[in-house]
Amino acid sequence: MNETIPMVCENALEARNRRFFVSQHAMIRMTQRRISEQTVQTVLAHGRRTHARGAEWFMVGKKEVEAGRSKGMDLRPCKNVQVLCSPDGVVITVYRSADFRAMKRERRRRGSRRGH
Numbered sequence: 001m002n003e004t005i006p007m008v009c010e011n012a013l014e015a016r017n018r019r020f021f022v023s024q025h026a027m028i029r030m031t032q033r034r035i036s037e038q039t040v041q042t043v044l045a046h047g048r049r050t051h052a053r054g055a056e057w058f059m060v061g062k063k064e065v066e067a068g069r070s071k072g073m074d075l076r077p078c079k080n081v082q083v084l085c086s087p088d089g090v091v092i093t094v095y096r097s098a099d100f101r102a103m104k105r106e107r108r109r110r111g112s113r114r115g116h
Helices: 010-016 024-032 037-046 062-070
Strands: 004-006 021-023 048-052 055-059 081-085 090-096
Touching: 021 024, 024 090, 037 055, 037 081
Parallel strands: 021 090
Antiparallel strands: 004 021, 048 055, 055 081, 081 090
């Protein structure tokens, strides 16, 4: 059974109107990768959000850092942080990567059919 640890993330709750929980795996990865809960909260609250591969991805890239700067926020410490969440709001893992291709939607090849 996956144990989840509640994460108090007032900013994310207000920004996304949701409550997020951090899995044991995500907590371990956050510690190993020196990514703080505050950083995760900021990414959840202010990062780009997309759906792909049956999950929700939140990330802060160069565009979000620049947009934050125009609003008086310093998102530079969150740059390239990606947070992967299950549809029910559990943070699955957290990592740093400037490559956002992993979260792009899967595309079928031209001419291929499902189930064949």
